[in-house]
Amino acid sequence: xxxxxxxxxxxxxxxxxxxxxxxxxxxxxxxxxxxxxxxxxxxxxxxxxxxxxxxxxxxxxxxxxxxxxxxxxxxxxxxxxxxxxxxxxxxxxxxxxxxxxxxxxxxxxxxxxxxxxxxxxxxxxxxxxxxxxxxxxxxxxxxxxxxxxxxxxxxxxxxxxxxxxxxxxxxxxxxxxxxxxxxxxxxxxxxxxxxxxxxxxxxxxxxxxxxxxxxxxxxxxxxxxxxxxxxxxxxxxxxxxxxxxxxxxxxxxxxxxxxxxxx
Amino acid sequence: xxxxxxxxxxxxxxxxxxxxxxxxxxxxxxxxxxxxxxxxxxxxxxxxxxxxxxxxxxxxxxxxxxxxxxxxxxxxxxxxxxxxxxxxxxxxxxxxxxxxxxxxxxxxxxxxxxxxxxxxxxxxxxxxxxxxxxxxxxxxxxxxxxxxxxxxxxxxxxxxxxxxxxxxxxxxxxxxxxxxxxxxxxxxxxxxxxxxxxxxxxxxxxxxxxxxxxxxxxxxxxxxxxxxxxxxxxxxxxxxxxxxxxxxx
Numbered sequence: 008x009x010x011x012x013x014x015x016x017x018x019x020x021x022x023x024x025x026x027x028x029x030x031x032x033x034x035x036x037x038x039x040x041x042x043x044x045x046x047x048x049x050x051x052x053x054x055x056x057x058x059x060x061x062x063x064x065x066x067x068x069x070x071x072x073x074x075x076x077x078x079x080x081x082x083x084x085x086x087x088x089x090x091x092x093x094x095x096x097x098x099x100x101x102x103x104x105x106x107x108x109x110x111x112x113x114x115x116x117x118x119x120x121x122x123x124x125x126x127x128x129x130x131x132x133x134x135x136x137x138x139x140x141x142x143x144x145x146x147x148x149x150x151x152x153x154x155x156x157x158x159x160x161x162x163x164x165x166x167x168x169x170x171x172x173x174x175x176x177x178x179x180x181x182x183x184x185x186x187x188x189x190x191x192x193x194x195x196x197x198x199x200x201x202x203x204x205x206x207x208x209x210x211x212x213x214x215x216x217x218x219x220x221x222x223x224x225x226x227x228x229x230x231x232x233x234x235x236x237x238x239x240x241x242x243x244x245x246x247x248x249x250x251x252x253x254x255x256x257x258x259x260x261x262x263x264x265x266x267x268x269x270x
Numbered sequence: 271x272x273x274x275x276x277x278x279x280x281x282x283x284x285x286x287x288x289x290x291x292x293x294x295x296x297x298x299x300x301x302x303x304x305x306x307x308x309x310x311x312x313x314x315x316x317x318x319x320x321x322x323x324x325x326x327x328x329x330x331x332x333x334x335x336x337x338x339x340x341x342x343x344x345x346x347x348x349x350x351x352x353x354x355x356x357x358x359x360x361x362x363x364x365x366x367x368x369x370x371x372x373x374x375x376x377x378x379x380x381x382x383x384x385x386x387x388x389x390x391x392x393x394x395x396x397x398x399x400x401x402x403x404x405x406x407x408x409x410x411x412x413x414x415x416x417x418x419x420x421x422x423x424x425x426x427x428x429x430x431x432x433x434x435x436x437x438x439x440x441x442x443x444x445x446x447x448x449x450x451x452x453x454x455x456x457x458x459x460x461x462x463x464x465x466x467x468x469x470x471x472x473x474x475x476x477x478x479x480x481x482x483x484x485x486x487x488x489x490x491x492x493x494x495x496x497x498x499x500x501x502x503x504x505x506x507x508x509x510x511x512x513x514x515x516x517x518x519x
Contacts, residue, residue, distance in 0.1 A: 009286055009289060009290065010290045010293075011286075011289040011290045011292070011293035012293075014290060014293035014294050014297050015293045015296065015297055017297055018293075018296060018297025018298070018299070021297070021300075022300070025300065045355070047302055047382075047384050047396060048298065048300050048301035048302060048304075049301060049302075049382070049396070049449070049450045049451050050294070050298050050301055050304055050447065050449050050450070050451060051449050052448065052449040053446075053447045053448060053449055055446065056287075056340075057342070058446070059443065059444045059446065060444050060456065069342075070342075070441075070443055070444065071310075071342040071343070071344055071443045071444070072342065072343070072446070073287075073340060073341075073342055073343045074307070074343050074446065074447055075287060075290045075291060075294065075307075075343065076291075076294035076297075076298070076307065076447065076449070077294065077449075078293070078294060078297040078298070079297045079298045079300075079301050079304075082396045082397070082450070082451075083384075083386075083396040085357075085384070085386065085396075087355070087356070087357055089356050089357070107413075185412065185413060186412075187387055187388075187389055187390070187391045187410075187412040188386055188387035188388060188389060188391075190386045190387070191386070191387075191388075191389070204389060205388065205389060206389065207388075207389035207390075207391075207412070208389075210412065210413070217413065218412075218413030218414065218415075219413075243300065244300070246480075247296075247299045247300050250296050250299065250480055250483075250484065251293075251296055251297055253296075253484065253487070254289075254292065254293045254296045254297075254487060257289065257487050257488075257490075257491045258289055258293065260491055260495075261285075261286065261289060261491060261494050261495075264494055264495050264498045265282070265498070267498060267502070268498055268501055268502065268505075270502065270505070
């Protein structure tokens, strides 16, 4: 058969996944702390009909060979960890990480997950939790009932003014985790990531220390999805899908032409 | 049988292979750093036909082509356009040259600068192959800001790191594509310094020109059909010869 048929089909397959990735980015355009993904493509293997540099029957060196490729594939969907825009929310428990690092949260199964989503709140016991109710790790921070004016400083210290006390009471310390390869983190949804072999082990330090981002209160980090960019990517992906379908049609045309040889 | 039958068939075969090349270019229209392939067709050596007369030496009366074949595929290495990604480990080579990567099978070359870090802080390709610097694998230090200047020199905050190894070849035609955006060079000759600029935060688009490929596709398709018509025409001639001229009784 014509290998062009299968080659073009791999192109369509790849673009379909590309659209899936773009759709997910667009669906999360308003998700706090969301990091966009990008699909990268690679060519597939080549069929070498003639190797360059070998000698032909007359003993001359063949300068250029014949290699026919077999299409493309998605090699990776890579998370892009550029910082999203900041949004002033006036919420005392809304924090952003300005710079590198992840908040650590403890999942109910005992695993530690990592997030850039700093929309925190309190549960019934006053514990500082994410919007899904997962407590901050490693130190559980409890906010007393009679606390007013909660302050979170750039180094992650959480304190509150308590009625009847002159000085603000220190409640706890938020720490940040960093990875040598954040692109290797595993996204598990709900704005959470888990560490993998590829990401390396987390290195934990206080916010604001060398290489770590600092904490800013009253702000949230918006997603880093740029709608215009995604729309352009979507158009490019759709057209690439279409031209590959045209290539399949052309290959099919050729097959039908070949079929008409014998009447 | 009739020579023309095989001549037309050889052209159909060559066009079929060309169609495969075009399909591959179109499938890789979004592949980072992909370079398009062009097929170059060649005619078979022409043969002399001669008139044979009784008691005379055969006299050449002209030559006759006997068909065509796909003689070589040529990779068009023109620069693809650059697009900004903002990712600090996306590198594009503006100009000539290839990044050197170490795979389990040996040294390979690539124009795809879509790199990441592995858990040891080394710069790797999407498949995890080490990207080579002048003094070995490119190493970064976790927690330090990565800056790469135009010559491929790596800075970690203000600390000078290794410099990316970028090489070129006197005869780039002999680079062989092996897929995964990689090339091998078994016969491409000695490496020589490349004339390039590294752009951090950019990737190189594939250099496939969709309009050109679509036109080539239409063209190839039509040539294929035309040759099919030639075969059918010869076939009806043969039909006459076999069934009408040669009818017995």
